[in-house]
Amino acid sequence: MDRSPSTPQERSTQDWLLALAPYRTPSHKRSFLELLVTGGLFVSLWIAAWWSLSVSYWLALAFCVPAGVFLMRLFMIQHDCGHGAFFRTKSLNDWVGRTLGVLTLTPYDVWRKSHAIHHGTSGNLDKRGTGDIDTLTVQEHAELRGWRRLAYRLYRSSLVMFGIGPAYIFFIRNRLPLGFMRSGSRFWISAMGTNVTTVLGIGVMIYLLGLTPFLQIYVPTTLLAATIGIWLFFIQHQFEDTYWARNEDWSLKDAAFGGSSHFDLPQPFRWMTANIGIHHVHHLSARIPYYRLSQVLRDYPELASVKRLTFRQSFATLKLGLWDERAKKLVSFSTRHH
Numbered sequence: 001m002d003r004s005p006s007t008p009q010e011r012s013t014q015d016w017l018l019a020l021a022p023y024r025t026p027s028h029k030r031s032f033l034e035l036l037v038t039g040g041l042f043v044s045l046w047i048a049a050w051w052s053l054s055v056s057y058w059l060a061l062a063f064c065v066p067a068g069v070f071l072m073r074l075f076m077i078q079h080d081c082g083h084g085a086f087f088r089t090k091s092l093n094d095w096v097g098r099t100l101g102v103l104t105l106t107p108y109d110v111w112r113k114s115h116a117i118h119h120g121t122s123g124n125l126d127k128r129g130t131g132d133i134d135t136l137t138v139q140e141h142a143e144l145r146g147w148r149r150l151a152y153r154l155y156r157s158s159l160v161m162f163g164i165g166p167a168y169i170f171f172i173r174n175r176l177p178l179g180f181m182r183s184g185s186r187f188w189i190s191a192m193g194t195n196v197t198t199v200l201g202i203g204v205m206i207y208l209l210g211l212t213p214f215l216q217i218y219v220p221t222t223l224l225a226a227t228i229g230i231w232l233f234f235i236q237h238q239f240e241d242t243y244w245a246r247n248e249d250w251s252l253k254d255a256a257f258g259g260s261s262h263f264d265l266p267q268p269f270r271w272m273t274a275n276i277g278i279h280h281v282h283h284l285s286a287r288i289p290y291y292r293l294s295q296v297l298r299d300y301p302e303l304a305s306v307k308r309l310t311f312r313q314s315f316a317t318l319k320l321g322l323w324d325e326r327a328k329k330l331v332s333f334s335t336r337h338h
Contacts, residue, residue, distance in 0.1 A: 008306055013253040013284075019300070020285040023292045024085070030291055031086050035077055035096070042070035042103075049217045050209060057216065064217060068224030069272055075104045075229055076274035076290060082112040083286040098190075102197045105170045105222065109190035110177045119286055122237065123259035125323070126247040130179055133161075133238060137323045138331070153333065156321040161234065166226035228273075235263050235314045236279040239307070240330050244323050256284035261307045263314065270294070280306050 008016070049063035080086040081097030094108070101108040118131030128135065136144075136152060144152060154160050175195055177187035206214050243258030245251075263277030270277060278293040281303060288296065297304050309317075320330040 008257055008300075008303055009253075013251065016253065016284055020281070020288060020296065023296055024285065024287040024289075026086055026088055026289045028087060031289065034291060038070055038073045038077060042067060042074060045070060046217065046221070049221070050213060053213055053216065060217060061220060064221045065224065067217075067221045069228065071103065071221060071225035072228045073272060073274055074100050075106065075225065076276055078104055078106065078108065078111075079115070079276075080274075080290055082108065082115055085287045085289045098194075101190075101194050102201060104225070105174055105194075105198065107174060107177065107187075107190040107194040110174075110180060110187050113180060113183075113187065119283065122283065123243045123245060123255035124247055124250045125244050125325075126250075133234060135238070135244070135321075135323055135330075137325055139325070141322050141333075153321075156333075158318055162227050162231055166230045167223055169230070170222065170226045232263070232273060232276055235309060235317055236261050236276070238320060238330065239309060239314075239317050240320060241307070242330055244325075244328075253284065256280050257306050259283075261309045262304065263309050263311075264304070265311060269311075 011019075045063050045067035049060045049067060052060040052063055077086060078097045078100040081093040081100070084090060084093050087093045087096065097108040097112070101111070114131040116131075121127035121130070122132065125137070134152070134155060141149065141152065155165075175191065177183075177191045180187040202214070202218075205218070237259055239261050242261075243254055245254065257280055260280040260283040261277075262280050265273060265277050274290040275293040276282070276290065278297060281293055281296050282288065282290075317330075319332040321333050322331050323329075324331045
């Protein structure tokens with residue numbers, strides 16, 4: 001293990017990629033165990049929630065909370081499959097990812113393409129718009145007029161970002177291969193295949209359980225998982241001293257160590273969120289399975305302090321909405337330069 005030179009920023013991108021290469025090989029045994037445990041807990045909690053309906057709906061909702069957490073964790077496994085990081089073979093990654101996409105309401109091939117673009121353009125001011133959270137500069141916001149300015153303010157509000165937004169993305173937007181409508185049949189097959197399989201699965205559940213019991217459990221569980229996922233994605237890139245640069249100045253290492261946070265969650269929350277908070281390392285080397293990201297921090301403790309955010313500090317990100325190109329930081333609408 002090569003530990004020189006001193007700080008993460010001083011090492012070149014190539015040096016880091018070489019240093020992190022040994023962590024990229026997944027363990028099939030560990031991956032199958034992670035999938036079995038996460039899926040098993042999710043199904044068990046869903047069954048417990050439906051059983052609890054005969055006792056109390058509030059008890060059923062209490063089971064929906066951890067069920068939503070583990071549905072979000074299944075999405076994180078789908079996420080690793082999309083990076084080719086969860087299994088050693090592409091076919092196994094792809095078919096597990098597609099299967100999980102039915103549960104997470106996320107067409108795997110469409111999302112994988114969008115997310116790959118996100119990794120290749122994160123923090124690039126000249127390549128915004130695919131797989132990211134819309135972020136305007138102070139100057140761009142100043143040039144907006146009327147309803148367009150209002151629409152952006154509403155979009156960046158917590159109500160839309162973490163309430164209406166997750167419902168729209170996972171229940172409505174993901175039903176079509178938006179952004180790839182004219183990019184070939186593969187994305188249409190992914191979206192429509194996921195839709196058809198989801199409808200068939202929902203139909204079976206409604207037949208077995210009834211419409212009302214199904215909706216009482218399915219909707220809150222899925223919405224909670226979606227909201228947690230969007231919340232985590234927001235914190236990973238939308239913090240005050242994040243990184244944005246024009247295309248000529250952009251680099252992978254700077255985008256990883258400057259524009260991706262280390263959301264330092266305590267256990268068991270780090271395990272529940274599949275180490276996705278170690279996002280700076282993930283953006284530098286996306287092929288590392290999530291269960292090996294903690295090992296990277298143990299072997300390279302200097303990475304632990306890079307863009308570190310605690311749970312308490314993460315709430316301060318909610319007020320931010322504009323990138324100030326002069327100050328090189330995200331600012332709130334009230335503190336932007338005039």
